[in-house]
Amino acid sequence: xxxxxxxxxxxxxxxxxxxxxxxxxxxxxxxxxxxxxxxxxxxxxxxxxxxxxxxxxxxxxxxxxxxxxxxxxxxxxxxxxxxxxxxxxxxxxxxxxxxxxxxxxxxxxxxxxxxxxxxxxxxxxxxxxxxxxxxxxxxxxxxxxxxxxxxxxxxxxxxxxxxxxxxxxxxxxxxxxxxxxxxxxxxxxxxxxxxxxxxxxxxxxxxxxxxxxxxxxxxxxxxxxxxxxxxxxxxxxxxxxxxxxxxxxxxxxxxxxxxxxxxxxxxxxxxxxxxxxxxxxxxxxxxxxxxxxxxxxxxxxxxxxxxxxxxxxxxxxxxxxxxxxxxxxxx
Amino acid sequence: xxxxxxxxxxxxxxxxxxxxxxxxxxxxxxxxxxxxxxxxxxxxxxxxxxxxxxxxxxxxxxxxxxxxxxxxxxxxxxxxxxxxxxxxxxxxxxxxxxxxxxxxxxxxxxxxxxxxxxxxxxxxxxxxxxxxxxxxxxxxxxxxxxxxxxxxxxxxxxxxxxxxxxxxxxxxxxxxxxxxxxxxxxxxxxxxxxxxxxxxxxxxxxxxxxxxxxxxxxxxxxxxxxxxxxxxxxxxxxxxxxxxxxxxxxxxxxxxxxxxxxxxxxxxxxxxxxxxxxxxxxxxxxxxxxxxxxxxxxxxxxxxxxxxxxxxxxxxxxxxxxxxxxxxxxxxxxxxxxxxxxxxxx
Numbered sequence: 001x002x003x004x005x006x007x008x009x010x011x012x013x014x015x016x017x018x019x020x021x022x023x024x025x026x027x028x029x030x031x032x033x034x035x036x037x038x039x040x041x042x043x044x045x046x047x048x049x050x051x052x053x054x055x056x057x058x059x060x061x062x063x064x065x066x067x068x069x070x071x072x073x074x075x076x077x078x079x080x081x082x083x084x085x086x087x088x089x090x091x092x093x094x095x096x097x098x099x100x101x102x103x104x105x106x107x108x109x110x111x112x113x114x115x116x117x118x119x120x121x122x123x124x125x126x127x128x129x130x131x132x133x134x135x136x137x138x139x140x141x142x143x144x145x146x147x148x149x150x151x152x153x154x155x156x157x158x159x160x161x162x163x164x165x166x167x168x169x170x171x172x173x174x175x176x177x178x179x180x181x182x183x184x185x186x187x188x189x190x191x192x193x194x195x196x197x198x199x200x201x202x203x204x205x206x207x208x209x210x211x212x213x214x215x216x217x218x219x220x221x222x223x224x225x226x227x228x229x230x231x232x233x234x235x236x237x238x239x240x241x242x243x244x245x246x247x248x249x250x251x252x253x254x255x256x257x258x259x260x261x262x263x264x265x266x267x268x269x270x271x272x273x274x275x276x277x278x279x280x281x282x283x284x285x286x287x288x289x290x291x292x293x294x295x296x297x298x299x300x301x302x303x304x305x306x307x308x309x310x311x312x313x314x315x316x317x318x319x320x321x322x323x324x325x326x327x328x329x330x331x
Numbered sequence: 332x333x334x335x336x337x338x339x340x341x342x343x344x345x346x347x348x349x350x351x352x353x354x355x356x357x358x359x360x361x362x363x364x365x366x367x368x369x370x371x372x373x374x375x376x377x378x379x380x381x382x383x384x385x386x387x388x389x390x391x392x393x394x395x396x397x398x399x400x401x402x403x404x405x406x407x408x409x410x411x412x413x414x415x416x417x418x419x420x421x422x423x424x425x426x427x428x429x430x431x432x433x434x435x436x437x438x439x440x441x442x443x444x445x446x447x448x449x450x451x452x453x454x455x456x457x458x459x460x461x462x463x464x465x466x467x468x469x470x471x472x473x474x475x476x477x478x479x480x481x482x483x484x485x486x487x488x489x490x491x492x493x494x495x496x497x498x499x500x501x502x503x504x505x506x507x508x509x510x511x512x513x514x515x516x517x518x519x520x521x522x523x524x525x526x527x528x529x530x531x532x533x534x535x536x537x538x539x540x541x542x543x544x545x546x547x548x549x550x551x552x553x554x555x556x557x558x559x560x561x562x563x564x565x566x567x568x569x570x571x572x573x574x575x576x577x578x579x580x581x582x583x584x585x586x587x588x589x590x591x592x593x594x595x596x597x598x599x600x601x602x603x604x605x606x607x608x609x610x611x612x613x614x615x616x617x618x619x620x621x622x623x624x625x626x627x628x629x630x631x632x633x634x635x636x637x638x639x640x641x642x643x644x645x646x647x648x649x650x651x652x653x654x655x656x657x658x659x660x661x662x663x664x665x666x667x668x669x670x671x672x673x674x675x676x677x
Contacts, residue, residue, distance in 0.1 A: 104578065106578065112575050112577075114579070115597065115672065129582060159673070
C-alpha cells in the first residue's frame with residue numbers, strides 16, 4: 001500500500017428533495033440530508049471501509065462518487081482529476097475512460113444482473129462498450145475472468161437465475177473486473193449472502209486485491225467483515241463522518257461515543273465473557289430535520305457537558321491518522 | 332450500439348437453453364391438451380344453441396300460408412329431427428372433413444367456411460391495423476412517461492389514458508362518425524368497401540379500402556392505446572428501479588442504450604403477455620365496433636347469426652374463434668419462455 005491518494009472526496013453533499021404529490025403535480029416539501037459535507041481520501045491499493053447503520057448515507061455516498069446519482073455539491077477527485085467536470089462536460093471519450101477505472105458491486109446480486117442476458121453477454125458487454133480487448137480475445141478473456149472469480153467455463157452460457165446468490169455475486173465481480181478497474185466500490189457485497197458464502201466472497205475480494213492492486217471502497221454495516229477486510233475504516237452517522245482511523249486503531253481505541261456503542265454491539269463468541277454493552281437511548285433521528293449541533297447529541301451521554309447542542313464538532317486529527325468529530329475529544 | 336457480433340452467439344445460447352427445457356415435448360403436450368378443451372367448448376355451444384329455439388319456426392313464422400308438412404320437410408332437410416348426439420357426431424365427422432355445413436339464413440346456403448373466411452379477413456384487417464398502431468404509439472409514450480415520472484407530461488399521459496379507458500368504444504365511434512362523416516364528410520359512415528366501383532377514390536380499390544378503414548381503425552387504436560400505455564409505464568418504472576440498470580450505467584453505456592436495450596427488453600415481458608392474450612380475443616372481432624361501423628367482420632356475423640338462429644354459422648364461428656384463441660395462447664406461452672429465460676417450461 002502506498003501513500004498515493006487515488007480518490008479524494010471534498011465536502012460531498014447529497015440531498016434528496018422530499019416531495020408530496022399534490023392533486024396534479026408534485027411539490028417539494030423538504031430535503032433529505034442523505035450525505036452532509038463529507039470529506040475523505042482513499043489511498044491506492046487499500047481497502048477503505050465505510051460503516052454505519054442502514055439509512056446513514058453509505059450507499060448515497062458511494063452512488064454520488066460514481067455519479068450514478070449526481071451529488072448535490074462537493075468535489076470528487078480521482079487520480080487528481082475532478083470527475084464532476086468530466087461528467088458535466090458530456091465528453092463521451094473522457095467519460096468512458098473514467099467509467100473504466102471505477103466499478104461498482106451491488107448489494108443485491110438478485111437485482112443487479114439483467115435476467116435476459118447470459119453470463120457471457122453480461123461479462124462481455126464492457127468489452128463492447130470500451131473496446132479495450134481485441135474481439136478475437138473476448139472469449140479467452142471471458143473464461144479468464146470466470147476462472148478468476150471461481151466459476152467454470154460452462155457457466156458462461158447460462159442465465160443469472162440459474163445461479164445461487166454467492167455465484168451471482170461472483171458474476172457481478174467478474175463483470176466489474178472486465179474493465180480492469182482501479183477502484184471498486186463494493187456496496188455491502190455480502191450482506192444478502194449466507195454466512196457460509198460470505199467468507200468465500202471476502203477472500204476472493206482480498207485475493208483480487210493482492211493480484212491486481214485494486215483499491216476498494218467497502219461499504220458495510222457488518223463490523224466483523226469490516227475488521228476482516230479493511231485497512232482503514234470510516235464510521236458514518238446520519239450523513240456525516242464521525243470517525244476515521246486505521247482498522248486496528250479504531251477497533252482497539254474508539255474515541256467517538258457512537259463508534260464505542262457500535263463496537264460494543266459486536267457479539268463475542270465466548271459465553272464466559274460478560275460484555276459491557278453500551279445501549280444508545282432513542283432512535284436515529286430523521287435525516288429530513290437532522291439535529292442541530294452535533295448530530296449525535298440527542299443520544300449521547302456527554303452532550304450536556306460539552307454543549308453539543310450548539311457546538312458542531314469538526315473532524316480533527318488526534319494523531320496516527322485517527323480523525324474524530326467529537327467535542328469531548330481534546331485537540 | 333447493439334452487440335452485433337454477439338447476436339448469433341446469443342441466439343445459439345437461447346436455442347440451446349430452450350432445447351434444454353424440452354420445448355418440443357412441451358408444445359406437443361400443450362397441443363394434446365387443446366383437443367379436450369376444444370371439444371368441451373364445442374359441446375357447450377352446440378347444445379346451448381339448440382336449446383335457444385327452433386330456427387325453422389323463426390324462418391317460417393311470418394309466412395301465414397306455410398303448412399305443417401312443409402315445416403316438417405324443412406326440419407328434416409336441416410337434420411334437426413335427428414337426436415342431438417347424432418347431430419353432433421355428424422357435425423364432428425363433417426368438420427374433420429373440412430366441412431362446417433351451409434348457413435340457414437345469412438347469404439342463404441353459403442358454405443360456412445367461405446362465410447367465416449370472408450368475414451375473418453375483414454376482422455383481421457381492422458384489428459391488426461389498430462393493434463399495430465396502438466403498440467407503435469403506446470410503447471414510446473409509456474417509456475417517456477416512466478422516465479419522467481410525476482412530471483407534467485407523465486400526469487397528462489396517465490390522466491388521458493385513464494379517461495381513454497373509461498370512454499366506451501361505441502360512444503367514441505358514434506362521436507367520430509358524427510364529426511368526421513356526418514359533419515365534415517371526410518369518411519364513409521361505415522362498411523369496408525364502396526358497393527359501387529365508380530365511387531372509389533381515384534378509381535383505386537386499395538385507396539377505397541384504406542378510406543373505409545381509417546375511421547374504425549383510429550377509434551380502435553385509441554381504445555387499445557390506453558391500457559398498453561399504462562402497462563408499459565408501470566412495467567418500465569419497475570425495471571428502471573433495478574440495480575442492473577445502475578450497473579449498465581456504471582459500465583459506461585449511454586442513457587439511450589440503457590433504456591432501449593436493458594430496460595425496455597425487460598419491461599416488454601408483461602406487454603407481450605397482454606398482447607398475446609388480447610390477440611386471441613380480438614379474433615372474435617369486436618362486435619360493438621363492428622356494429623357501430625357496420626364492419627363486415629366476424630363479430631357482426633356472430634351477432635347476426637345468433638339473432639337468426641343460424642346454427643351452422645354459430646358453431647362454425649365458434650370452431651374458428653376457439654382454435655384461434657387456443658393457438659394464440661400457446662404461441663404467447665412459447666414466446667414468453669423465449670423472451671424471459673427465468674420462465675421454465677416443465
